[in-house]
Amino acid sequence: MNTNKFTWAFPLVLGASGLLLLGPSLTSCSSDCSDEHSCGTYQPPDGTAGSSGGDASGGNGGKTSGSGGKAGNAPGGSGAQGGTSEMAGAAGMGAAAGEGGMGGSPIQKPCDDACTAPKPVCDEPRDTCVECLEQTDCTSSSKAKCDTTAKACVECLAPTDCASATRAKCDGTGACVKCTSNDDCSHIAGKTVCDTNAGECVQCTGADETACGGKSCNPATKACTNTTIGSVGACGACVADSECSGGGTADPTARCVPMLFKGVARAGGFCLKRVAKTCAKPFQTPITTTSLSGKPSEQYCGIDQDSTRCEAVLDLIGDQSCADGQDTSCGCSRDGDQNCTETGKGGLCKTVGVNAKRCTYTCGTAGDCPTGKTCTVDDPYCH
DSSP, rough: OOOOOEEOOEEEEEEETSSSSEOOOESSSSSSOOOOSSSSSOOOOOSSSOOOOOOSSOOOOOOOSOOOOOSSSSSOEEEOOOEEEESHHHHHTTOOOOOOOOOOOOOOOOGOOOOOOOOOOEEEHHHHHSSSGGGGGBBBBBBEEEEETTTEEEEEEEGGGGGBTTTTEEOOTSOOOOSSGGGTTOOOOOOOOOEEETTTTOOBBBTTGGGGTTTTETTTTTEEEEEETTTTTTTTTSSGGGGTTTTTSSSSSSSEEEETTTTTOOSEEEEEBBGGOOOOOOOOOEEOOOOOOOOOOOEEEEEOTEEOOOOEEEEEHHTOBOOOTTTTGGOOOSSSSSOOOSSOOSEEEEETTEEEEEEOOSSSGGGGGGGTOOOOOOOOOOO
C-alpha cells in the first residue's frame, strides 16, 4: 500500500481575543516513499532473488544466482556473495546500484573428471582413478578379467581362464603361468598331466602313463603309443623305458636306450638289460648311456656297435633265412615279410650249423654269439 505520511506542526496564531492559539499545519515528509518501506533505513531480508534495497543499502545476493537489490534514493550497498552456485549475484539496479555478490565455489566432480589410461575408471566413493570396477571395463584381450578387490584388469581369476597348455595355471597375481602339478591341468582337454620339467600340460609322461590305458608314453612327444607296457624284449625297437620287458617297474630290468652303428646314431631306441641286473649272451658288451625316458646314465648289456646291429642279432636268434644268399637280407628292419633290400645293415648270409643261407653277424669271441653258437678265428662270425 502506497500512502504519504504526514507530520503535524502547531504554529502560534494570535486570535481575535488576543489569545495565543495552536493551529495544525499539514506538511509532506517525502514525495516518494514506496513499496511498503517507511522513510528511513529499512533493510530487506535475503531472498531467492535479490530483495529491493532501502534508502541506505542494496539487497543481499540470492542463495543461487539472484539479482542484487535495487538502489534506494541513497547509494546502494554491495550485494552479498552468492551461495552454492558458480554464478554471482547480480548487482543492484538503479542509480548508484549495489555491487553484485561474488560467485559461489564450483561443484567438484569425482576424480576431477580426469581419469585416463592406464586407469580410466573413477572409483567415485574413493575419488580415485582405477583400471576397472567390473569386467566390461577391461578391454584388452590379454587382460580381460577385472579383479574387483584390486580394481585391476588381469589375465585370469580362475584356472579355467587359462586355456593354453603351456600356461595353464592362474597364479596369485592374476597371470597365467606354467603348471606345477596335475591339478593345474585338469581343465585342459586331453592334456591333464603336468610335465613339471617343462611346466606344460601333456597327455602323459614317462612317470605318469595313466591316461594311456596300459600303453606306453612316448617321452619325445608326451603322447600315448600303441605299444603295450613291458612287451618288448632285448634288442627290440622302442621309444620308452616302460615298453621293455621288466621295464615298467620302480627297479626295472631293462630300459630303452639309444644306440650307434659304425659311429652313427640310430633313430629311436632299443631295449637293453641293465648291467646291474647281470648280462647274458649275446649281450655282453657294456654300453654306457642315458635312457630315452630320461633315466641317469648307467651301463647296459649291449653288442659291438661297430660291427653289427640289434636287427642282425635278432635275425640269428630267430634263425632267419637269407634272401638268395645275400648279406643285404640280414640285419634289416623287420617289416613282416623279411624281404629287406637295404645294404650295410650289420648282417651276414652264411651257413649256421647245418643250415645254409642263414642270417648271422661278425663276432670277436663266443660271448658275442647266442647260446649254442660259437665264434672262431678262422670263421669270425656266429655259427
